[in-house]
Amino acid sequence: MYPYIPNTPQDEQEMLQAIGLDSIxxxxxxxxxxxxxxxxxNIPASKSELEVSRYLKSLADKNCSVSQLTCFLGAGAYDHxxxxxxxxxxxxxxxxxxYTPYQPEISQGTLQYIFEYQTLISNLTGMDLANAxxxxxxxxxxxxxxxxCAYSRKGEIIVSTGVNPEARQILKTYAHAQNLKVIEVETKDGVTDAAMLKELINDETAAVIVQNPNFFGLLEDLKGLGEIAHKGKKVSMIASVEPISLALLKKPGELDVDIVVGEGQPLGIPLQFGGPYLGFMAVKKDYMRKLPGRIVGETTDLDGKRAYVLTLSAREQHIRREKATSNICSNQGLNALAATVYMVTMGKEGLKEVANQCVQKAHYAFNELTQSGKYKPLFDKPFFMEFALTSDVSVDKINKALLEEKIIGGYDLGKDYPQYKNxxxxxxxxxxxxEDINKLRRVLEGVK
Structure with a gap:
Protein backbone atom coordinates (compact mmCIF):
# COMPACT_ATOMS: atom_id res chain seq x y z
CA MET A 1 0.00 0.00 0.00
CA TYR A 2 1.28 3.46 -0.86
CA PRO A 3 2.04 5.84 2.04
CA TYR A 4 -0.45 8.61 2.84
CA ILE A 5 2.01 11.46 2.15
CA PRO A 6 2.42 11.48 -1.64
CA ASN A 7 5.86 13.20 -1.76
CA THR A 8 8.54 10.82 -3.05
CA PRO A 9 12.23 11.13 -2.06
CA GLN A 10 12.81 12.70 -5.49
CA ASP A 11 10.06 15.28 -4.79
CA GLU A 12 11.72 16.13 -1.46
CA GLN A 13 15.13 16.65 -3.12
CA GLU A 14 13.61 18.93 -5.76
CA MET A 15 11.94 21.06 -3.07
CA LEU A 16 15.13 21.25 -1.01
CA GLN A 17 17.15 22.31 -4.10
CA ALA A 18 14.57 25.01 -4.83
CA ILE A 19 15.26 26.62 -1.41
CA GLY A 20 19.01 26.00 -1.57
CA LEU A 21 19.30 23.22 1.03
CA ASP A 22 20.86 19.77 0.93
CA SER A 23 18.81 18.00 3.59
CA ILE A 24 15.67 18.28 5.71
CA ASN A 42 6.20 6.08 20.73
CA ILE A 43 3.33 5.30 18.39
CA PRO A 44 2.39 2.18 16.43
CA ALA A 45 3.91 1.61 13.02
CA SER A 46 2.09 3.08 10.05
CA LYS A 47 -0.73 1.03 8.57
CA SER A 48 -2.20 0.70 5.12
CA GLU A 49 -5.62 2.09 4.25
CA LEU A 50 -7.04 -1.43 4.35
CA GLU A 51 -5.64 -2.05 7.85
CA VAL A 52 -6.89 1.32 9.17
CA SER A 53 -10.33 0.71 7.68
CA ARG A 54 -10.51 -2.72 9.31
CA TYR A 55 -9.39 -1.34 12.70
CA LEU A 56 -11.90 1.53 12.66
CA LYS A 57 -14.70 -0.88 11.76
CA SER A 58 -13.77 -3.09 14.71
CA LEU A 59 -14.10 -0.05 17.00
CA ALA A 60 -17.43 0.97 15.44
CA ASP A 61 -18.78 -2.56 15.90
CA LYS A 62 -18.41 -2.17 19.67
CA ASN A 63 -21.15 0.47 19.62
CA CYS A 64 -24.75 -0.63 20.14
CA SER A 65 -27.19 1.41 18.07
CA VAL A 66 -31.00 1.55 18.03
CA SER A 67 -30.90 -0.47 14.81
CA GLN A 68 -29.77 -3.42 16.95
CA LEU A 69 -31.51 -2.67 20.26
CA THR A 70 -35.04 -1.70 21.28
CA CYS A 71 -34.90 1.76 22.83
CA PHE A 72 -37.05 2.97 25.71
CA LEU A 73 -34.61 5.73 26.64
CA GLY A 74 -35.55 9.38 26.07
CA ALA A 75 -34.77 12.24 28.46
CA GLY A 76 -34.19 14.71 25.63
CA ALA A 77 -33.22 12.53 22.64
CA TYR A 78 -35.75 10.19 21.05
CA ASP A 79 -35.82 7.18 18.74
CA HIS A 80 -38.33 8.32 16.10
CA TYR A 99 -21.46 26.94 4.14
CA THR A 100 -22.92 30.11 5.63
CA PRO A 101 -24.87 31.88 2.86
CA TYR A 102 -23.12 35.25 3.13
CA GLN A 103 -23.36 35.82 -0.64
CA PRO A 104 -27.05 35.63 -1.59
CA GLU A 105 -26.33 35.71 -5.32
CA ILE A 106 -24.81 32.21 -5.09
CA SER A 107 -26.74 30.86 -2.07
CA GLN A 108 -30.40 31.05 -3.02
CA GLY A 109 -31.02 27.32 -2.44
CA THR A 110 -29.59 27.38 1.08
CA LEU A 111 -31.34 30.64 1.93
CA GLN A 112 -34.66 29.34 0.64
CA TYR A 113 -34.65 26.16 2.75
CA ILE A 114 -33.69 28.17 5.85
CA PHE A 115 -36.57 30.56 5.09
CA GLU A 116 -38.91 27.57 4.75
CA TYR A 117 -37.55 26.14 8.02
CA GLN A 118 -38.26 29.43 9.82
CA THR A 119 -41.80 29.48 8.41
CA LEU A 120 -42.48 25.90 9.49
CA ILE A 121 -41.17 26.48 13.04
CA SER A 122 -43.27 29.66 13.30
CA ASN A 123 -46.37 27.74 12.18
CA LEU A 124 -45.65 24.81 14.50
CA THR A 125 -45.20 27.03 17.56
CA GLY A 126 -47.78 29.68 16.65
CA MET A 127 -45.23 32.46 17.05
CA ASP A 128 -44.57 35.53 14.87
CA LEU A 129 -41.08 34.59 13.65
CA ALA A 130 -38.21 32.14 14.11
CA ASN A 131 -34.46 32.29 13.59
CA ALA A 132 -32.35 30.03 11.38
CA CYS A 149 -32.30 39.79 30.14
CA ALA A 150 -31.21 42.11 27.30
CA TYR A 151 -34.86 42.88 26.49
CA SER A 152 -35.82 43.76 30.09
CA ARG A 153 -32.39 45.03 31.24
CA LYS A 154 -32.77 42.88 34.33
CA GLY A 155 -30.57 40.12 35.69
CA GLU A 156 -32.58 37.35 37.36
CA ILE A 157 -33.76 34.19 35.62
CA ILE A 158 -36.24 31.78 37.23
CA VAL A 159 -36.07 28.23 35.84
CA SER A 160 -38.19 25.25 36.82
CA THR A 161 -36.41 22.13 38.06
CA GLY A 162 -38.71 20.36 35.62
CA VAL A 163 -36.43 21.67 32.84
CA ASN A 164 -33.83 19.24 31.46
CA PRO A 165 -30.94 19.13 34.00
CA GLU A 166 -28.30 19.44 31.27
CA ALA A 167 -29.99 22.57 29.91
CA ARG A 168 -30.00 24.06 33.41
CA GLN A 169 -26.28 23.37 33.72
CA ILE A 170 -25.61 25.19 30.44
CA LEU A 171 -27.77 28.10 31.58
CA LYS A 172 -25.89 28.40 34.89
CA THR A 173 -22.52 28.32 33.12
CA TYR A 174 -23.36 31.22 30.83
CA ALA A 175 -25.25 33.15 33.52
CA HIS A 176 -22.23 32.97 35.84
CA ALA A 177 -19.97 34.44 33.15
CA GLN A 178 -22.40 37.33 32.59
CA ASN A 179 -23.13 38.04 36.26
CA LEU A 180 -26.74 36.91 35.94
CA LYS A 181 -28.59 35.18 38.76
CA VAL A 182 -30.36 31.85 38.17
CA ILE A 183 -33.08 30.87 40.65
CA GLU A 184 -34.69 27.44 40.54
CA VAL A 185 -38.38 26.94 41.28
CA GLU A 186 -39.10 23.44 42.56
CA THR A 187 -41.67 21.00 41.23
CA LYS A 188 -44.63 19.74 43.23
CA ASP A 189 -46.10 16.36 42.27
CA GLY A 190 -43.89 16.46 39.19
CA VAL A 191 -44.93 19.84 37.79
CA THR A 192 -43.77 23.40 38.44
CA ASP A 193 -44.92 24.73 41.82
CA ALA A 194 -47.09 27.72 40.87
CA ALA A 195 -47.32 29.00 44.45
CA MET A 196 -43.54 29.02 44.81
CA LEU A 197 -43.19 30.78 41.45
CA LYS A 198 -45.48 33.58 42.66
CA GLU A 199 -43.23 34.13 45.66
CA LEU A 200 -40.00 34.15 43.62
CA ILE A 201 -40.97 36.74 41.02
CA ASN A 202 -39.69 40.23 41.89
CA ASP A 203 -38.66 43.50 40.25
CA GLU A 204 -35.37 41.98 39.03
CA THR A 205 -36.96 38.98 37.31
CA ALA A 206 -36.23 38.95 33.58
CA ALA A 207 -37.60 35.53 32.62
CA VAL A 208 -39.43 32.41 33.73
CA ILE A 209 -38.40 29.17 31.98
CA VAL A 210 -40.66 26.12 31.90
CA GLN A 211 -40.42 22.92 29.84
CA ASN A 212 -43.53 21.29 28.34
CA PRO A 213 -43.80 18.34 28.45
CA ASN A 214 -41.32 18.66 31.29
CA PHE A 215 -38.31 16.44 31.96
CA PHE A 216 -40.56 13.91 33.71
CA GLY A 217 -42.79 13.76 30.63
CA LEU A 218 -45.65 15.58 32.38
CA LEU A 219 -47.77 18.36 30.90
CA GLU A 220 -47.28 21.79 32.47
CA ASP A 221 -49.91 24.53 32.75
CA LEU A 222 -48.18 26.99 30.42
CA LYS A 223 -51.08 29.42 30.39
CA GLY A 224 -51.39 29.56 34.18
CA LEU A 225 -47.64 29.84 34.74
CA GLY A 226 -47.44 32.49 32.02
CA GLU A 227 -50.10 34.56 33.74
CA ILE A 228 -48.06 34.46 36.95
CA ALA A 229 -44.90 35.45 35.05
CA HIS A 230 -46.56 38.35 33.25
CA LYS A 231 -47.64 39.94 36.53
CA GLY A 232 -44.03 41.04 36.78
CA LYS A 233 -42.85 44.04 34.74
CA LYS A 234 -41.29 42.98 31.40
CA VAL A 235 -40.94 39.37 32.53
CA SER A 236 -40.58 37.02 29.54
CA MET A 237 -42.33 33.67 29.61
CA ILE A 238 -40.01 31.11 27.97
CA ALA A 239 -41.30 27.66 27.05
CA SER A 240 -39.00 24.80 26.03
CA VAL A 241 -41.22 22.45 24.04
CA GLU A 242 -41.08 19.03 22.40
CA PRO A 243 -41.87 19.65 18.70
CA ILE A 244 -43.82 16.44 17.99
CA SER A 245 -46.15 17.16 20.92
CA LEU A 246 -47.21 20.44 19.28
CA ALA A 247 -49.19 18.44 16.71
CA LEU A 248 -51.65 17.67 19.54
CA LEU A 249 -51.16 20.29 22.24
CA LYS A 250 -52.16 23.94 22.04
CA LYS A 251 -49.52 26.07 20.36
CA PRO A 252 -47.43 28.14 22.78
CA GLY A 253 -48.36 31.23 20.76
CA GLU A 254 -52.00 30.66 21.77
CA LEU A 255 -50.97 30.50 25.45
CA ASP A 256 -49.27 33.93 25.48
CA VAL A 257 -45.74 32.52 25.65
CA ASP A 258 -43.15 35.14 24.65
CA ILE A 259 -40.23 32.93 23.57
CA VAL A 260 -40.44 29.31 22.44
CA VAL A 261 -37.36 27.10 22.22
CA GLY A 262 -36.73 23.40 21.96
CA GLU A 263 -34.63 20.48 20.80
CA GLY A 264 -35.27 19.73 17.12
CA GLN A 265 -33.73 16.23 17.16
CA PRO A 266 -37.16 14.50 16.96
CA LEU A 267 -37.69 16.17 13.56
CA GLY A 268 -35.84 13.67 11.40
CA ILE A 269 -32.41 13.78 13.07
CA PRO A 270 -30.76 10.51 14.22
CA LEU A 271 -29.66 9.98 17.82
CA GLN A 272 -26.03 9.92 16.63
CA PHE A 273 -24.65 9.07 20.09
CA GLY A 274 -25.45 12.58 21.33
CA GLY A 275 -25.26 14.94 18.40
CA PRO A 276 -25.01 17.14 16.47
CA TYR A 277 -28.60 18.16 17.09
CA LEU A 278 -30.66 21.27 16.42
CA GLY A 279 -32.01 24.05 18.61
CA PHE A 280 -35.03 26.04 17.47
CA MET A 281 -36.28 29.42 18.65
CA ALA A 282 -39.43 31.38 17.84
CA VAL A 283 -40.60 34.66 19.37
CA LYS A 284 -43.22 37.38 19.43
CA LYS A 285 -42.41 40.25 17.06
CA ASP A 286 -41.48 42.49 20.03
CA TYR A 287 -38.28 40.45 20.38
CA MET A 288 -37.35 40.56 16.71
CA ARG A 289 -34.34 42.87 16.99
CA LYS A 290 -32.99 41.00 20.01
CA LEU A 291 -33.29 37.57 18.37
CA PRO A 292 -29.87 35.83 18.30
CA GLY A 293 -28.39 34.22 15.24
CA ARG A 294 -29.35 34.46 11.61
CA ILE A 295 -32.72 35.33 10.13
CA VAL A 296 -33.45 34.83 6.43
CA GLY A 297 -35.88 37.21 4.80
CA GLU A 298 -37.72 37.27 1.48
CA THR A 299 -37.29 40.17 -0.96
CA THR A 300 -37.14 40.85 -4.71
CA ASP A 301 -34.07 41.15 -6.90
CA LEU A 302 -33.31 43.79 -9.59
CA ASP A 303 -35.54 41.92 -12.02
CA GLY A 304 -38.45 41.84 -9.60
CA LYS A 305 -38.10 38.11 -8.92
CA ARG A 306 -38.47 36.58 -5.46
CA ALA A 307 -35.12 36.28 -3.65
CA TYR A 308 -33.81 35.45 -0.18
CA VAL A 309 -31.19 37.24 1.92
CA LEU A 310 -29.79 37.24 5.45
CA THR A 311 -31.51 40.01 7.38
CA LEU A 312 -31.37 41.48 10.88
CA SER A 313 -28.00 39.85 11.47
CA ALA A 314 -27.09 40.50 15.07
CA ARG A 315 -24.04 38.25 15.34
CA GLU A 316 -20.66 39.60 16.37
CA GLN A 317 -19.23 38.75 12.92
CA HIS A 318 -21.67 41.13 11.28
CA ILE A 319 -21.84 44.13 13.60
CA ARG A 320 -19.85 45.74 16.39
CA ARG A 321 -19.10 43.20 19.13
CA GLU A 322 -20.71 45.25 21.89
CA LYS A 323 -23.91 45.52 19.85
CA ALA A 324 -24.12 41.78 19.07
CA THR A 325 -26.86 39.71 20.69
CA SER A 326 -24.77 36.55 20.90
CA ASN A 327 -21.63 34.77 19.83
CA ILE A 328 -22.79 31.18 20.40
CA CYS A 329 -25.57 31.14 17.86
CA SER A 330 -24.29 29.45 14.70
CA ASN A 331 -27.20 27.73 13.03
CA GLN A 332 -27.13 23.98 12.37
CA GLY A 333 -27.65 24.26 8.61
CA LEU A 334 -27.71 20.60 7.57
CA ASN A 335 -29.84 19.56 10.54
CA ALA A 336 -32.21 22.46 9.86
CA LEU A 337 -32.58 21.09 6.33
CA ALA A 338 -33.30 17.61 7.75
CA ALA A 339 -35.98 19.08 10.03
CA THR A 340 -37.47 21.01 7.11
CA VAL A 341 -37.67 17.92 4.91
CA TYR A 342 -39.18 15.94 7.82
CA MET A 343 -41.90 18.51 8.53
CA VAL A 344 -42.77 18.90 4.85
CA THR A 345 -42.77 15.14 4.25
CA MET A 346 -44.94 14.36 7.28
CA GLY A 347 -47.26 17.31 6.86
CA LYS A 348 -49.86 18.37 9.40
CA GLU A 349 -51.67 15.03 9.45
CA GLY A 350 -48.46 13.00 9.51
CA LEU A 351 -47.13 14.86 12.54
CA LYS A 352 -50.46 14.39 14.27
CA GLU A 353 -50.35 10.66 13.54
CA VAL A 354 -46.83 10.36 15.00
CA ALA A 355 -47.90 12.27 18.11
CA ASN A 356 -51.06 10.17 18.51
CA GLN A 357 -49.11 6.92 18.22
CA CYS A 358 -46.60 8.15 20.81
CA VAL A 359 -49.39 9.00 23.26
CA GLN A 360 -51.34 5.78 22.75
CA LYS A 361 -48.31 3.46 22.92
CA ALA A 362 -46.85 5.28 25.94
CA HIS A 363 -50.13 4.94 27.83
CA TYR A 364 -50.43 1.28 26.85
CA ALA A 365 -46.90 0.70 28.16
CA PHE A 366 -47.67 2.61 31.36
CA ASN A 367 -50.73 0.46 32.05
CA GLU A 368 -48.92 -2.78 31.26
CA LEU A 369 -45.85 -2.00 33.37
CA THR A 370 -47.83 -0.88 36.44
CA GLN A 371 -50.42 -3.67 36.29
CA SER A 372 -48.71 -6.07 38.71
CA GLY A 373 -47.87 -3.40 41.27
CA LYS A 374 -44.14 -4.18 41.23
CA TYR A 375 -43.50 -0.92 39.39
CA LYS A 376 -45.43 2.10 40.61
CA PRO A 377 -46.05 5.51 38.99
CA LEU A 378 -43.80 8.20 40.41
CA PHE A 379 -46.39 10.88 39.56
CA ASP A 380 -50.13 10.96 38.98
CA LYS A 381 -50.34 13.61 36.24
CA PRO A 382 -51.14 13.67 32.50
CA PHE A 383 -48.12 12.83 30.32
CA PHE A 384 -47.24 12.82 26.61
CA MET A 385 -44.86 9.95 25.72
CA GLU A 386 -42.62 9.67 28.80
CA PHE A 387 -43.45 8.47 32.28
CA ALA A 388 -41.51 7.70 35.47
CA LEU A 389 -41.80 4.45 37.40
CA THR A 390 -40.32 3.52 40.76
CA SER A 391 -39.61 0.16 42.39
CA ASP A 392 -37.54 -1.53 45.09
CA VAL A 393 -34.85 -2.49 42.57
CA SER A 394 -32.05 -0.13 41.52
CA VAL A 395 -32.32 1.36 38.02
CA ASP A 396 -28.77 0.24 37.28
CA LYS A 397 -29.62 -3.39 37.98
CA ILE A 398 -32.82 -3.16 35.92
CA ASN A 399 -31.04 -1.62 32.95
CA LYS A 400 -28.30 -4.27 32.99
CA ALA A 401 -30.96 -6.98 32.88
CA LEU A 402 -32.74 -5.19 30.04
CA LEU A 403 -29.52 -4.77 28.05
CA GLU A 404 -28.92 -8.53 28.22
CA GLU A 405 -32.24 -8.84 26.39
CA LYS A 406 -31.22 -6.17 23.84
CA ILE A 407 -33.39 -3.45 25.38
CA ILE A 408 -32.16 0.04 26.28
CA GLY A 409 -33.90 0.86 29.54
CA GLY A 410 -35.13 4.11 31.06
CA TYR A 411 -33.19 7.09 32.36
CA ASP A 412 -32.10 6.93 36.01
CA LEU A 413 -33.74 9.99 37.58
CA GLY A 414 -31.70 9.52 40.74
CA LYS A 415 -28.65 10.89 38.88
CA ASP A 416 -30.14 14.38 38.81
CA TYR A 417 -32.88 14.16 41.44
CA PRO A 418 -31.57 12.37 44.58
CA GLN A 419 -35.08 12.34 46.04
CA TYR A 420 -36.17 10.02 43.22
CA LYS A 421 -33.87 7.08 43.92
CA ASN A 422 -34.84 3.88 42.08
CA GLU A 435 -44.41 -6.95 21.08
CA ASP A 436 -41.62 -4.56 22.17
CA ILE A 437 -43.69 -3.29 25.09
CA ASN A 438 -44.82 -6.76 26.16
CA LYS A 439 -41.20 -7.96 26.12
CA LEU A 440 -40.19 -4.96 28.26
CA ARG A 441 -42.90 -5.88 30.78
CA ARG A 442 -41.82 -9.52 30.79
CA VAL A 443 -38.17 -8.72 31.44
CA LEU A 444 -38.98 -6.12 34.09
CA GLU A 445 -41.20 -8.56 35.98
CA GLY A 446 -38.32 -11.04 36.03
CA VAL A 447 -35.79 -8.65 37.61
CA LYS A 448 -35.29 -9.37 41.33
Missing amino acids: EQLFEDISEQVHLTKPL YIPSVIDAIIQRSEFYTS SLYDGGTAITEAALMA AALYAVTEKRTK
Missing part, protein backbone atom coordinates in the same frame (compact mmCIF):
# COMPACT_ATOMS: atom_id res chain seq x y z
CA GLU A 25 17.87 18.54 8.83
CA GLN A 26 19.14 21.90 7.56
CA LEU A 27 15.58 23.24 7.85
CA PHE A 28 15.82 22.90 11.63
CA GLU A 29 19.36 24.17 12.24
CA ASP A 30 18.06 27.24 14.08
CA ILE A 31 16.43 25.00 16.70
CA SER A 32 18.71 23.85 19.53
CA GLU A 33 19.81 20.23 19.26
CA GLN A 34 18.94 19.84 22.94
CA VAL A 35 15.24 19.80 22.06
CA HIS A 36 15.59 17.58 19.00
CA LEU A 37 13.84 14.22 19.23
CA THR A 38 16.58 11.59 18.92
CA LYS A 39 14.42 8.49 19.05
CA PRO A 40 11.34 7.27 17.16
CA LEU A 41 7.90 8.46 18.31
CA TYR A 81 -38.75 6.93 12.60
CA ILE A 82 -36.84 8.92 9.97
CA PRO A 83 -38.23 8.77 6.40
CA SER A 84 -35.58 7.69 3.85
CA VAL A 85 -36.20 10.80 1.74
CA ILE A 86 -34.37 12.91 4.36
CA ASP A 87 -30.96 11.30 3.85
CA ALA A 88 -31.50 11.29 0.08
CA ILE A 89 -31.93 15.08 0.09
CA ILE A 90 -29.43 16.21 2.73
CA GLN A 91 -26.67 14.14 1.12
CA ARG A 92 -26.94 16.01 -2.15
CA SER A 93 -23.62 17.83 -2.60
CA GLU A 94 -25.15 21.30 -2.99
CA PHE A 95 -26.63 20.99 0.50
CA TYR A 96 -24.11 18.68 2.15
CA THR A 97 -21.12 20.95 1.50
CA SER A 98 -22.78 24.36 1.68
CA SER A 133 -31.72 27.54 14.25
CA LEU A 134 -29.20 27.19 17.08
CA TYR A 135 -26.74 24.55 18.30
CA ASP A 136 -29.18 22.44 20.36
CA GLY A 137 -32.04 22.61 22.84
CA GLY A 138 -29.79 23.42 25.80
CA THR A 139 -28.07 26.41 24.21
CA ALA A 140 -31.44 27.55 22.83
CA ILE A 141 -32.76 27.84 26.40
CA THR A 142 -29.66 29.80 27.38
CA GLU A 143 -29.94 32.10 24.36
CA ALA A 144 -33.59 32.75 25.21
CA ALA A 145 -32.71 33.66 28.81
CA LEU A 146 -29.91 36.01 27.70
CA MET A 147 -32.26 37.64 25.19
CA ALA A 148 -34.90 38.13 27.90
CA ALA A 423 -37.01 5.85 39.65
CA ALA A 424 -36.63 5.41 35.89
CA LEU A 425 -37.99 7.56 33.07
CA TYR A 426 -39.28 5.56 30.09
CA ALA A 427 -39.94 6.96 26.62
CA VAL A 428 -42.24 5.27 24.10
CA THR A 429 -42.23 6.57 20.53
CA GLU A 430 -44.21 5.55 17.45
CA LYS A 431 -41.48 3.01 16.59
CA ARG A 432 -42.28 0.75 19.51
CA THR A 433 -44.59 -2.18 18.84
CA LYS A 434 -46.94 -4.09 21.12
